[in-house]
Amino acid sequence: MTKKKVDKTTELIVSYGTEMIDTRFVIKVSIFDNGVNPKSIMIVVRDIIDNGFTIKNFKDMDAATAFLKLLKMAAK
Numbered sequence: 001m002t003k004k005k006v007d008k009t010t011e012l013i014v015s016y017g018t019e020m021i022d023t024r025f026v027i028k029v030s031i032f033d034n035g036v037n038p039k040s041i042m043i044v045v046r047d048i049i050d051n052g053f054t055i056k057n058f059k060d061m062d063a064a065t066a067f068l069k070l071l072k073m074a075a076k
Contacts, residue, residue: 010035022075024049027068043067 015030026046033039041064046053058064 021068021071024075025071027071029064045071 012034013030013032015028018026018028020026024047026048028044030042030044031039032042038059039061041058041061043056043058043064044053045056056064056067058067
């Protein structure tokens, strides 16, 4: 008997690379989707100037986009 290799797996968490917003914020975005519950977006923000960080969770892409726009405006 030979074992079959499973090529297709469901990625529950997809993380993207770190990004810089101006010279103040370093962000990392991850999306959790298990196919049963609605997608959730987690954004980790590190503030280089104030030397702090925060983790925000969003249930839809519009709210996450609005938060990223707010960070962009705050960095100016």
